[in-house]
Amino acid sequence: QAVLTQPPSASGTPGQRVTISCSGSSSNIESNYVYWYQQLPGTAPQLLIYRNNQRPSGVPGRFSGSKSGTSASLAISGLRSEDEADYYCAAWDDSLRVVFGGGTKLTVL
Amino acid sequence: QVNLVQSGAEVKKPGASVRVSCTASGYTFNTYAITWVRQAPGQGLEWMGWISVYNGDTRYAQKLQGRVTMTTDTSTSTAYMELRSLRSDDTAVYFCVRGHYGFLAEMDVWGKGTTVTVSS
Numbered sequence: 001q002a003v004l005t006q007p008p009s010a011s012g013t014p015g016q017r018v019t020i021s022c023s024g025s026s027s028n029i030e031s032n033y034v035y036w037y038q039q040l041p042g043t044a045p046q047l048l049i050y051r052n053n054q055r056p057s058g059v060p061g062r063f064s065g066s067k068s069g070t071s072a073s074l075a076i077s078g079l080r081s082e083d084e085a086d087y088y089c090a091a092w093d094d095s096l097r098v099v100f101g102g103g104t105k106l107t108v109l
Numbered sequence: 110q111v112n113l114v115q116s117g118a119e120v121k122k123p124g125a126s127v128r129v130s131c132t133a134s135g136y137t138f139n140t141y142a143i144t145w146v147r148q149a150p151g152q153g154l155e156w157m158g159w160i161s162v163y164n165g166d167t168r169y170a171q172k173l174q175g176r177v178t179m180t181t182d183t184s185t186s187t188a189y190m191e192l193r194s195l196r197s198d199d200t201a202v203y204f205c206v207r208g209h210y211g212f213l214a215e216m217d218v219w220g221k222g223t224t225v226t227v228s229s
Contacts, residue, residue: 002153035214037154044204044219045146045154056217088154092214096168098144098156 002102003028004089011107017077020104022089024070028099032092034072036065039086039103048087049074076106084108111135113205113220120226126193129223131205138186139163142208144216145179145190147201157203159213160188195227 005023012018022034036049047056049065052072064075072091076083089101116130131143145157158169160179167179178191188205203225207218 033212033214035216037216044222046219047215047217050215050217051212090154090214090216092212097170098159098214100154100156103153 003093003099004091004101006087006089006101006104008102009105009107011109012076012079013109014079014081016079017075018079018106019076020074020087020089020106022072022074022101024072024091024099026070027095028091028093029067029072030070031094034065034067035090036063036074037088037090039088041085045088079108081108111207111218113207113218115203115205115220115223118224118226120228121195122229123195123197123227125195125227126191127195127225128189128191129203129205129225131188131190131220133186133188133207136207138181138183140210142210142213143179143181143188144206144208144213146204146206146216148204148222149198149201152201155201157190159208161210162188163210192225195225197227199225200227201225 033051037045038048039045052067053065062078087104093099112134114132139162144159160167162181176193181188202222204222205220206216209215
């Protein structure tokens with residue numbers, strides 16, 4: 001069972017804005033950075049958002065991250081068909097380990 | 110170009126051991142950590158642990174303590190993950206990942222993964 005809680009699924013139509021939540025605790029999200037990973041079908045995950053709200057070079061500005069207290073969110077605006085993927089949140093936990101969310105499968109209708 | 114190249118797929122019997130290699134290129138090997146993450150079929154990501162390439166320090170997930178060993182060979186820029194006493198629930202894709210010291214959840218380069226199948 002994953003330490004961070006994400007909804008198992010999310011969906012939207014092209015052009016829409018969707019958000020994916022990630023809930024944790026004082027020992028992980030509240031006290032450490034949050035990261036988001038995108039896993040396209042059949043591929044390895046890739047870093048999408050780092051240190052709560054920073055985008056690596058090459059990641060479109062349509063993707064944004066935020067954090068408040070023990071929760072974090074990933075927002076995708078102007079949804080595109082190629083955004084259909086699994087999304088995972090992650091954070092360092094003060095018990096000296098990396099913890100992941102269970103993943104959210106995003107479907108573009 | 111920064112890259113992590115992993116060894117090929119493995120099929121093992123229960124009780125056996127497996128060693129997966131991960132060869133880095135395109136960056137100075139000891140300036141980043143190596144983290145191992147696995148993904149069982151149809152499941153999410155599971156952090157297995159990490160190794161400091163700089164000094165060899167390791168930290169393993171509690172559930173794998175005693176069965177997993179992570180090492181590096183700086184002369185060949187290669188990291189290794191050995192998992193012993195394999196069980197069927199160890200069947201998964203194993204990823205090596207470059208991690209940032211001080212920010213170990215920041216994993217910016219991923220290998221393509223090595224499929225390990227445990228079956229009698």
